[in-house]
Amino acid sequence: MNTNQKNLIKATIPFLKTNGTDLTKHFYATMLSENPELNNLFNISNQASGRQQNVLANTVLAYAENIEKPTVLINILKGIGNKHVSLNIHPEQYKIVGHYLISSIKAILGDAATAEIIEAWTEAYNELAQIMISLEDGMYQSKVRKTGGWKGWRTFIISDIVEESAEIKSFYLKPKDKGTITDYHPGQYISVKTFVPELQHEQPRQYSLSSAFNPEYYRISVKKDQNNQHLPDGIVSNILHKKNIGDEIEVSAPSGVFHLDTHSENPMVLISGGVGITPLFSMLEANKNSVKKKQLYGCIAAVMRKSMHLKTI
Ligand SMILES: Cc1cc2nc3c(=O)[nH]c(=O)nc-3n(C[C@H](O)[C@H](O)[C@H](O)COP(=O)(O)OP(=O)(O)OC[C@H]3O[C@@H](n4cnc5c(N)ncnc54)[C@H](O)[C@@H]3O)c2cc1C
Ligand code: HEM
Structure with a gap:
């Protein structure tokens, strides 16, 4: 990600603070209705209570706030990675999540969603997804290696x-x-x-x-x-x-x-x-x-x- 893209991500922080849960509500609603097989993975009560929407909104915000040095979030990402691995999340599913996250940013930002902002968030998501996929790959490998x-x-x-x-x-x-x-x-x-x-x-x-x-x-x-x-x-x-x-x-x-x-x-x-x-x-x-x-x-x-x-x- 270049400096301009990082600045664009930082410029969306106020929006994420006020509209973060609208974004994640839209994200889960569209992703789960269009990919019903994912209902086997997501806790339906956490969806109903709004817990999962809040947790994801906070994580996206924390990522934007630390976009200059996302490695400071490594312990949080390891905790999420452990949860993902315990649910057998696959790398290919990151494409689905990325698709619905970016379309939700477009939908909730509305007219403010310029092509540059969407490009910056696509880049930012792909970088985060890559970190998560590689962390989770290491976790899967160490599980299989153990007696x-x-x-x-x-x-x-x-x-x-x-x-x-x-x-x-x-x-x-x-x-x-x-x-x-x-x-x-x-x-x-x-x-x-x-x-x-x-x-x-x-x-x-x-x-x-x-x-x-x-x-x-x-x-x-x-x-x-x-x-x-x-x-x-x-x-x-x-x-x-x-x-x-x-x-x-x-x-x-x-x-x-x-x-x-x-x-x-x-x-x-x-x-x-x-x-x-x-x-x-x-x-x-x-x-x-x-x-x-x-x-x-x-x-x-x-x-x-x-x-x-x-x-x-
Ligand atoms: C790492 C970890 C370890 C755990 N260890 C244990 C353990 O050792 N023992 C144990 O018993 N549990 C443990 N839990 C909790 C466990 O995972 C479940 O969350 C728990 O058993 C409840 O699951 P459930 O399916 O019965 O309830 P769920 O269906 O998940 O419902 C959970 C709560 O949400 C409420 N709810 C449903 N709909 C709404 C709504 N619309 N608005 C608000 N609230 C709503 C329900 O009334 C209920 O009280 C652990 C959780 C984690 C993350
Ligand atoms: C960069 C992308 C992702 C981020 C930032 C992210 C973030 C999170 C967070 C913060 C949690 C809560 C962790 C906890 O409660 O301990 C979580 C849980 C979860 N994630 Fe992800 N995730 C991502 C990608 C994915 C993908 C690709 C899938 C696969 C479809 C997925 C499926 C799940 C599931 C099923 C849970 C458990 C939800 C629940 O209990 O209701 N996630 N994720």
């Missing part, structure tokens, strides 16, 4: 279900192919994908691995999302709570940048809210099993009374 690792989705069988409290169930997952499973950093998550009959398509969600690595299984602990006053019950957690031992579920390899650094000797302080406690169990158990134990300075977990009887997690 028991895989790319994309793998069928697992629910081998056990433990009712931990009135609203939390732990699911023990073993690969259907009976192969080995890759280890993970305590705090990482997996994506699971299930068919939703009411929607007639699949929906993925992320769940933290709630125990230290055990080569026999992955364990996730899922809170049933229900009784949300005027809002609908959660889709996937309620489907999972109706699953039985022996049922199949699609699982992606462990991902995520929020994890314990087991090599460092720094002490740890663990703080969580609600079901956010699940990665802490993995961290505590991994630390207990580790030769190089960290000193635990404190652990604060805010949980509702009905979730208190956490038996094994």
Whole structure:
């Protein structure tokens, strides 16, 4: 991108601040209606609540604000890349996203969308897409290289279900192919994908691995999302709570940048809210099993009374 193009991107910052979510709403509405297969990937509740539109608008704005040195965003991009990889996003899909993002900029900017601005944003998007594609390629490769690792989705069988409290169930997952499973950093998550009959398509969600690595299984602990006053019950957690031992579920390899650094000797302080406690169990158990134990300075977990009887997690 040349200096003139970078200046044009910077000139759109005030527009992104005021109209960023109009832009991303237009983007998702057109992309998802014209490419219905992508509904298998995007969380429909995040679309309905506007969460995903806000997150993307903030990311586009942050990119524009740091267009001179986008590398300062590398940690944010790694977090997004981990989410993408856990959802098996492909490089070819960046063309689709680019197409709808640029047409949405045109649509929302209206008459202000000069050919130069559109060219600058096309260039800026392509550069960002290239950074993301290459980050994600590295992540896919390292997953496949690991013993028991895989790319994309793998069928697992629910081998056990433990009712931990009135609203939390732990699911023990073993690969259907009976192969080995890759280890993970305590705090990482997996994506699971299930068919939703009411929607007639699949929906993925992320769940933290709630125990230290055990080569026999992955364990996730899922809170049933229900009784949300005027809002609908959660889709996937309620489907999972109706699953039985022996049922199949699609699982992606462990991902995520929020994890314990087991090599460092720094002490740890663990703080969580609600079901956010699940990665802490993995961290505590991994630390207990580790030769190089960290000193635990404190652990604060805010949980509702009905979730208190956490038996094994
Ligand atoms: C990295 C990561 C790790 C996670 N780990 C865990 C874990 O260990 N255990 C766990 O239980 N969960 C975990 N989660 C949360 C989990 O991924 C799901 O978000 C959760 O299970 C709810 O999914 P759902 O499909 O049941 O609900 P969804 O259908 O996704 O709904 C979520 C919420 O959105 C609300 N909603 C729906 N429509 C609207 C609307 N129009 N406006 C406003 N709100 C609306 C619903 O009422 C509901 O409360 C994790 C999430 C992430 C990102
Ligand atoms: C440069 C281009 C892109 C940017 C800046 C971007 C940005 C983001 C951000 C900020 C998130 C939220 C991350 C989180 O919640 O942790 C996200 C999630 C996601 N992205 Fe991307 N993305 C890009 C390209 C793509 C592509 C090509 C696809 C494939 C269709 C894609 C599919 C998804 C999906 C399915 C999610 C999860 C959404 C959800 O949970 O509702 N993204 N992306």
